[in-house]
Structure formats: C-alpha cells, structure tokens
Amino acid sequence: MTSEPAVRVRGLAAGYGDVPVVHGVDLDLVPGQVVALLGPNGAGKTTTLRAIVGQIPAAAGEIAVDGVRTRAPMHRRVRGIAYIPENRAVFKTLSCRDNLRLGGAGLDEALALFPQLGNRLDVAGGLLSGGEQQIVGLARALSRKPRVIIADELSLGLAPLVVDTLLATIRAAADDGAAVLLVEQHVRKALAVSDFAFVMRRGRIEISGSSGELLQRVDDIERTYLSLAI
Ligand SMILES: Nc1ncnc2c1ncn2[C@@H]1O[C@H](COP(=O)(O)OP(=O)(O)OP(=O)(O)O)[C@@H](O)[C@H]1O
Secondary structure, three states: OOOOOOEEEEEEEEEEOOEEEEEEEEEEEOOOOEEEEEOOOOOOHHHHHHHHOOOOOOOEEEEEEOOEEOOOOHHHHOOOEEEEOOOOOOOOOOEHHHHHHHHHOOHHHHHHHOHHHHHHOOOEHHHOOHHHHHHHHHHHHHOOOOOEEEEEOOOOOOOHHHHHHHHHHHHHHHHOOOEEEEEOOOHHHHHHHOOEEEEEEOOEEEEEEEHHHHHHOHHHHHHHHHOOOO
8 A cells, every 4th residue: 555644643642631541552544444443441442533633632642634743623633534433423303314414414425325314314313223323423424525534433332234334334435545543342343344453452552463464363362452341
C-alpha cells in the first residue's frame, strides 16, 4: 500500500484529569484499510478513539491529519472524519427519515447502503430496534462519504447477522477508499474484515500485526490478552 496515512498517531497519551489511561500509542490510518483495535474492557480503546478525534486532549504525542499536526478540537479536526461513538446517537422522537437526514446526510445514499430502512422511515427513532438504531447511526455517518471512519463497538448487543451487515458495510467503505479504525468486541469478525490489528491492554498496544497473522494465533491472543478484564 503506497497511500500516505490520512491519520498518523505517534506516542499518544491521554486520560481523564490527572488519571493517565493510554500511553505510547502509535498507529496509522491509511486510505483503503481497516485497522481493528482490540482489547479487554477498560483497556483504553474508547479513550484512544476519543483522543484521536479530539474529544479529549492528548496529554502527550502527536496526531497528524493529512500530514498536518493538529491539536484542534473535534469540531475542527473532524472535517471528513466520521466518529461513531459507542452509544447509539439516534434521536428518539424524530422519525427514522429525519434521523437519516440530520447533519446534511443524503436519504438516498443512506437507503442505497441499507435498503432495509426503506419500510421503517416513518418509525420514531426510539421505536427502532437496537440493530436498526445502530444502522441509522452508521448510515448517517457513511452517507456523507467520510474519508476517515472511527467506529466504537458498532456491534454491542446486536444479533450476529446485523453485526455481519455493519462490518461488511465498513469493509466496503474502506474498499471505496476510506481509512477506518474499528474498535470491536467480536475478535474473529474484526480480524476477518480488517487489514491490520492492534491488541491493547492496560492502556498500551501489546500486539500489532496483519489481521491474517493475528487470526492464525487468535486462540492464544484471546486466552492471554482478551479474557481478563483490564
Ligand atoms: N470519563 C471518564 N472519566 C474517568 N475515567 C474514565 C472515563 N472514561 C473511561 N475511564 C477509565 O479509563 C479506562 C479505560 O476506559 P476505556 O473506555 O477507554 O476502555 P475500553 O478499552 O474502551 O473499554 P470498554 O470496552 O469497557 O469500553 C477505564 O479504567 C475507565 O474506567
């Protein structure tokens, strides 16, 4: 892959107040690639994403977007970056249609991605199933054709088929040229759709490699790194 990283992270440290949570994180997000960030609960994955998008400040290290170092807050840094946080950002009293239109996203593009929303457009966001709410959030983010997609546990609590749909859509967005960073609890599914993966524990990256390599040692990785909390 010859593309320059869309996002380059070096030596990133971040935390909350005086409490350091992540340390020394290096990663590149390259157009066309999905990078999976794996790790047990509390490892620091969400904190890493929040620091990359500028929702919390970096305590140390560098973040460069398109080769330009930035410390800008999220609303400036995220031009062309879709951040899909863990909690489903669906407005409960707005219809599915209005939820999809929010923020300038195109309804047609959203329905092209997820035709199954077509007969749910008049349903209030709060009455959609968890899977549908997550699909609405992802459709809204992807229909703006972001260059960088940063997604946190898209599949939390969803049925396996919905998880497969969401991950396939993420893969397709990368194949169309997006640079993707994905935090995912389904380790095998994440390794199957990603190109490169990092395993984080106690705030540090402990393993990195191609997803194919990591898939070959997934039993060992799950036993050693993913089965224990923190
Ligand atoms: N807003 C916050 N204020 C203080 N500490 C926090 C906050 N959010 C997270 N933490 C702490 O930071 C550590 C890392 O949490 P983080 O959410 O980044 O982990 P994670 O790997 O994403 O785990 P999970 O899979 O449970 O979301 C945990 O010890 C957590 O308690």
